[in-house]
Amino acid sequence: MSRPQPPIAMLAELTHVCPLACPYCSNPMELTKKSDELDTATWARVFAQAADLGVLQLHLSGGEPAARRDLVELVKAARDAGLYTNLITSGVGLTEAKLTALDAAGLDHVQLSVQGITAALADRIGGYKGGFERKMHVAERIAEIGFPLTLNAVMHRHNLDDLPATIALAQRLGARRIEVACVQFHGWAEANRGQLQPTADQVHAAKATVEAERERLKGALVIDFVAPDWFSDFPKACMGGWGSTGLNITPAGDVLPCHAAESIPSLEFANITQASLSDIWYDDAAFNAFRGTDWMPPLCQSCDRRDIDFGGCRCQAMAIAGDAKATDPICRKSPDRAKVDALLNVAPSEAPFVYRGRV
Numbered sequence: 001m002s003r004p005q006p007p008i009a010m011l012a013e014l015t016h017v018c019p020l021a022c023p024y025c026s027n028p029m030e031l032t033k034k035s036d037e038l039d040t041a042t043w044a045r046v047f048a049q050a051a052d053l054g055v056l057q058l059h060l061s062g063g064e065p066a067a068r069r070d071l072v073e074l075v076k077a078a079r080d081a082g083l084y085t086n087l088i089t090s091g092v093g094l095t096e097a098k099l100t101a102l103d104a105a106g107l108d109h110v111q112l113s114v115q116g117i118t119a120a121l122a123d124r125i126g127g128y129k130g131g132f133e134r135k136m137h138v139a140e141r142i143a144e145i146g147f148p149l150t151l152n153a154v155m156h157r158h159n160l161d162d163l164p165a166t167i168a169l170a171q172r173l174g175a176r177r178i179e180v181a182c183v184q185f186h187g188w189a190e191a192n193r194g195q196l197q198p199t200a201d202q203v204h205a206a207k208a209t210v211e212a213e214r215e216r217l218k219g220a221l222v223i224d225f226v227a228p229d230w231f232s233d234f235p236k237a238c239m240g241g242w243g244s245t246g247l248n249i250t251p252a253g254d255v256l257p258c259h260a261a262e263s264i265p266s267l268e269f270a271n272i273t274q275a276s277l278s279d280i281w282y283d284d285a286a287f288n289a290f291r292g293t294d295w296m297p298p299l300c301q302s303c304d305r306r307d308i309d310f311g312g313c314r315c316q317a318m319a320i321a322g323d324a325k326a327t328d329p330i331c332r333k334s335p336d337r338a339k340v341d342a343l344l345n346v347a348p349s350e351a352p353f354v355y356r357g358r359v
C-alpha cells in the first residue's frame with residue numbers, strides 16, 4: 001500500500017454539550033462528559049500539529065461548539081496555526097458579543113444548521129422551544145458582520161417537502177451556499193428510522209427541485225445536495241475513501257477516520273494525548289484498516305468500480321451487513337442488498353422521536 005496523502009480537512013468535535021436534541025444527531029449514543037473534554041492548550045497543540053501535517057480546513061463542531069467557553073481562544077489558536085476556520089453551529093448560545101469576538105479572532109466562515117422553515121417544525125425537531133427564533137437573530141448578526149454563511153439542512157420525511165422554501169430561506173438569510181443532506185442512519189438516526197426515513201417519491205422530487213434551483217440560482221447560491229444512496233445501484237465513496245482526505249477528533253481526543261467509525265467494534269482508536277497526529281494519520285491501525293484494496297472482499301477486488309467508490313461506506317456495511325469488511329450493502333452486487341430493500345420498506349412511524357440525550 002502506498003503512503004497516503006496528507007488530510008485536507010479536520011473536524012474537531014469540541015464538545016458533545018448541545019442545547020438541541022435532534023433525533024438524527026451524528027454524535028455517538030454514548031456522549032462524552034464535559035469533564036472528559038480536551039482542554040484549551042491541548043486543542044491548540046492539535047491545531048498546530050494539523051497544520052504541520054498539511055490540513056487546510058478546520059471545522060469546529062460538536063454538539064454545539066458555542067457551549068465551549070474558550071471558543072474564541074480556540075479559533076484564535078487555529079488561525080495562528082494557519083488553518084481556515086469554519087464554525088458549524090446551531091446558533092443557539094451564540095451571543096452578539098461572542099460573534100463579534102469570533103470575528104476579531106479571525107473566524108473565516110459560519111455554517112448554521114436549520115431544523116425546519118417554521119418555528120413550530122424546527123423547534124419540534126430540535127427539541128428546543130424558541131430555538132428557531134434565536135437562530136434567525138443570530139443569522140441577522142452573521143450577515144451584519146459579513147461572515148460567509150452556509151446553511152445546513154438535514155432533511156427527512158418531515159421537512160423534505162419544504163426543500164424549495166428551505167432554499168428560499170437560505171437566500172433570505174444571505175447565505176452563499178446551502179448544504180442539503182438527507183438523513184444518514186447511524187447512531188441516533190438509526191433509532192428513529194421509522195420516524196425519519198423519507199419516501200422514494202420525496203427523494204425523487206427533491207432531486208428534481210435541486211436540479212431546477214441550481215439552474216435558476218446559478219451565480220447567486222451554491223446548492224450541495226447529498227442524496228441518500230439507498231435508491232442507487234452503487235454506493236458512494238464515503239469520506240472519499242477511508243483515511244484518505246479527512247479525520248475527526250472526538251471531544252475526548254480520540255482520532256477517527258470518520259464520524260461514525262466508533263460504530264465498528266473491531267477498531268480501537270488512538271488518542272491525541274498519547275500520539276502525534278502525524279503518527280496516527282500514517283501509522284495507526286484503525287486508519288490503515290480500510291486503506292487501499294487489500295482489505296476488500298473478492299467481489300470489490302475484482303470490480304471495475306473498485307477505485308471509484310472504494311467499496312462504499314464501512315460504517316454502513318457494519319450497520320446493515322454486520323461486517324465492516326463486507327461490500328457496502330447498497331451495491332446491487334452485494335449479497336446483502338436485500339437487507340437495504342427491506343429497510344426501505346420499513347413502515348413510516350408516528351411514534352415520538354427518540355431525542356438525542358443530554359450531556
Ligand code: SF4
Pocket residue numbers: 234235299300301303304305306307309310311312327328331332333334
Ligand atoms: Fe463498489 Fe464493491 Fe459494488 Fe464494485 S462490488 S460497485 S467496488 S461496492
Ligand code: FES
Pocket residue numbers: 238239242258259260261312313314315316
Ligand atoms: Fe464511516 Fe462511511 S460513515 S465510512
